[in-house]
Amino acid sequence: MKSKYSVAIIGGGVIGCSIAYHLSEDFGEDVVLLEKEFIASGSSGLSAGILSQQLWDAMNTDMVRRSIEWIGKKSEDDEALVLNRDGLLRVVCTEEETEPLRKNVDLQRTRGCDVRYLEPDEVPSITSEISVDDVRGGAFCPDDAYVDPYQLCISLARDAEKAGVRFYQKSEVRKVERDDDIFHLKTSNDSFESETVIVSSGPWSKKVGKMFGIDLRLKPYRTQVAITTPFMGEVSIPIVHDVTNDLYMKPETGGTILAGDGTENTESDPDDFKEGTDYEFMTSISERMLRRLPRSREASLVRGWSGLCTATPDRHPLIGYHSKVEGLFLAVGFNALGVMRAPAIGEIVRDMMAGKAKEEYITRFDPNRFETAEDFEIIQGFTL
Ligand SMILES: Cc1cc2nc3c(=O)[nH]c(=O)nc-3n(C[C@H](O)[C@H](O)[C@H](O)COP(=O)(O)OP(=O)(O)OC[C@H]3O[C@@H](n4cnc5c(N)ncnc54)[C@H](O)[C@@H]3O)c2cc1C
Structure with a gap:
């Protein structure tokens, strides 16, 4: 078994x-990936x-635009990877939120996005299923999409493996030592040596960082989702995001809807958090759904789950080499937006390691930008 790698x-x-x-x-x-459970068993x-x-x-x-384009192209050669491009309708229900929503739309349009601001009476032209009584403004981007995140991981991993990358699942990295410019990684089964180590351990990254002697400014936080019984029949809707009421609804196969909300504002332990949903969440999400999508009175919530996202103080990830541990590269802290940026992030990491990344990425994502260990508030990732 090969045990020495570059990365x-x-x-x-x-x-x-x-x-x-x-x-x-x-x-x-020359690349090995070590996974403590299975591919996509964490947040993804x-x-x-x-x-x-x-x-x-x-x-x-x-980054999301690039990722959608990338997944679209990849899905042409991989029939299990389906890009559902039905758009995302966003609504706000207070006057104060209309201005930031307009500004976001203007900014997104300058980046070439096909997104437009909607007055309340224009929202039904996107879907008549949504109740607009209390809506003050909206935005619609027909190119927004969704994908099965598990299939995305498998598709990426399979192609990487074909190109020679070794994947070890059920291989938890438990101990790290460094000498002669080489990292020695002890996993639950084996030992590996590598010149560079990339930490992409999601909510566990803070714990993994401790093995390298560093304290990362990350806070894993819990977020919940639930799925309905089939009730939509042949009726289709885009993804709907009600910013004010902190609700998103995504169509699933068989006429069901997956509904979720953003953020629990407290830090969670990735090895000890409640993986199911709270009763309060289930009742409140079904009330919010009912208000926005009246047809959901015909549905019940059948099951739900929780997972963790990882917050940073400024909502931006930490990507790049750590200044105190030579050879240690971080790709962590994606808030609630890791899947939608993943292909672009892979490209950025590749370019950073080759010394070819755009300066704006190097500066914005600099993993050494938080000097002090002050506490910070968890800010919701997917909002205005
Ligand atoms: C309910 C929910 C809904 C979400 N919805 C969206 C969405 O719609 N769109 C979106 O873009 N994002 C969404 N997110 C956020 C998204 O899931 C994350 O940003 C993304 O999955 C992070 O990916 P990751 O690879 O960094 O982390 P993970 O997927 O958690 O991967 C980290 C991996 O590291 C492994 N690991 C940890 N420690 C070790 C160790 N010591 N040794 C070896 N392996 C280790 C873990 O087992 C895990 O598999 C959602 C998150 C949740 C919880």
Whole structure:
């Protein structure tokens, strides 16, 4: 068994798989990915898979646009990877939110997004299923999409493996040592050596960072989703995001809807959090659905789950080499937006490692930008 590599990736979620894929061209057999459970067993497999360019900042909008384009192209050669491009309708219900929504739309349009602001009476032209009584403004991007996040991970991992990357599942990295410019990684089964280590361990990244002697400014937080019984029949709707009432609804196969909300504002332990849903969440999400999608009175919520997202103080991820541990590269802190940016992030990591990344990414995502260890508030990722 080969045990020496140029690059070892810790974590086989969508970020680790995308990095493995994008490094495979330059490094191929010199890359190993170590995953403590299975590919997509962490946050990625629990995600709603929404890909929305309607973000608050130009760089992120660009990254999602690039990722949608990338997944669209990839899906042409992989029939299991389906890109559902039915758009995303966003609504706000207070006057104060209309201005930021307009500004976001203007910004997204300058980046080439086909998104438009909607007055309340224009919303029904997108879908007549949505109740607009209390809506003050909206926006629609027909190119927003969704994907099965598990299939995205598998597609990336399979191609990376074909190009020579080695994947070890059920291989938890438990101990790290460094000497002679080489990392020694001890997993639950084996030992590996690598010149560079990339941490893409999702909500566990803070814990993994501790093995390298660093304290990362990350907070994993819990987010819940639930799925309905079939009730939509042949009626189709785009993804709907009600910003004011903190509700998103995504059509699923068989006429069901997946509904979720954003953020629990407290830090969670990825090895000890409630994986099911709270009773309060289930009752409140069904009330919010009923208000926005009256047809959902015909549905009940059959099951739900929770997963963790990972917050940073400024909503931007930490991507790049750590200044205190030579050879340690971080790709962590994707808030609630990891799947929608994953292909673009893989490209950025590849370019950073080759010394070719755009300066704006290097500066904005600099993993060393938080000097002090002050506490910070968890800010919702997917909002205005
Ligand atoms: C309910 C929910 C809905 C979401 N919806 C969306 C959405 O619609 N769109 C979107 O873009 N994002 C969404 N997200 C966020 C998205 O899921 C995350 O941003 C993304 O999955 C992060 O990917 P990751 O690869 O960094 O982390 P993960 O997928 O968690 O991968 C990290 C991996 O590291 C492994 N690992 C940890 N420690 C070790 C170790 N010591 N050794 C080896 N392996 C280790 C874990 O087992 C895990 O598989 C949602 C999240 C949740 C919870």
